[in-house]
Amino acid sequence: EAGVAQSPRYKIIEKRQSVAFWCNPISGHATLYWYQQILGQGPKLLIQFQNNGVVDDSQLPKDRFSAERLKGVDSTLKIQPAKLEDSAVYLCASSWTGGQPESQYFGPGTRLLVL
Amino acid sequence: LAKTTQPISMDSYEGQEVNITCSHNNIATNDYITWYQQFPSQGPRFIIQGYKTKVTNEVASLFIPADRKSSTLSLPRVSLSDTAVYYCLVGEGNTNAGKSTFGDGTTLTVKP
Numbered sequence A: 001e002a003g004v005a006q007s008p009r010y011k012i013i014e015k016r017q018s019v020a021f022w023c024n025p026i027s028g029h030a031t032l033y034w035y036q037q038i039l040g041q042g043p044k045l046l047i048q049f050q051n052n053g054v055v056d057d058s059q060l061p062k063d064r065f066s067a068e069r070l071k072g073v074d075s076t077l078k079i080q081p082a083k084l085e086d087s088a089v090y091l092c093a094s095s096w097t098g099g100q101p102e103s104q105y106f107g108p109g110t111r112l113l114v115l
Numbered sequence B: 001l002a003k004t005t006q007p008i009s010m011d012s013y014e015g016q017e018v019n020i021t022c023s024h025n026n027i028a029t030n031d032y033i034t035w036y037q038q039f040p041s042q043g044p045r046f047i048i049q050g051y052k053t054k055v056t057n058e059v060a061s062l063f064i065p066a067d068r069k070s071s072t073l074s075l076p077r078v079s080l081s082d083t084a085v086y087y088c089l090v091g092e093g094n095t096n097a098g099k100s101t102f103g104d105g106t107t108l109t110v111k112p
Helices: none
Strands: A005-007 A010-013 A019-024 A031-037 A044-050 A053-056 A065-068 A075-079 A088-095 A110-114 B009-013 B018-023 B032-038 B045-050 B053-056 B061-064 B070-075 B084-091 B106-111
Touching: A005 A088, A010 A019, A019 A088, A019 A110, A031 A075, A044 A065, A044 A075, A075 A088, B009 B018, B018 B084, B018 B106, B032 B061, B045 B053, B045 B061, B045 B070, B070 B084
Parallel strands: A010 A110, B009 B106
Antiparallel strands: A005 A019, A019 A075, A031 A044, A031 A088, A044 A053, A065 A075, A088 A110, B018 B070, B032 B045, B032 B084, B053 B061, B061 B070, B084 B106
């Protein structure tokens, strides 16, 4: 079974530039999550999708962050414009959402450095 | 959301059993307890999940007392490769899995 794919793996940009991350979840997984993980901290949920609808985006800085999941499969997370404090690893995860207790499957993450 | 509290770090030696305890005093009736492991430069990886009593798989055991206000992840005979950060999450394990909140985890260091 293929895992969660993310690209790019690394990105370096200057502040005020824009950046986009892509995630391809495990086939058949209805739920997709984007997390931000700052060095030394646990992952923080940014947004959760159920198919192509948003379930929770309460911690997404909507003035600069946006995310979409067209057709309920792949997803993109965008930052525009980036700030120094956005330097972090951005993790994508997916899960079945079959109504039973389940776990999340995480991708390798995209490491973003904002200079 | 149930908040979790874990030790920041733990040290152990190869071959020993390691027990990491997580406190979750505000756990709700429908909440499951899930543990993840994270290595540097990788995403978290599911280890084990449970609701009550004891759960065991090929990697670890999870002990949950009757009041469910805490849980203990037990790693038998650890090796150097078990050095990682371990996260305890509490939440509904289905559509609301994302409402489980990651804390800062426990950094386990296994020494030779």
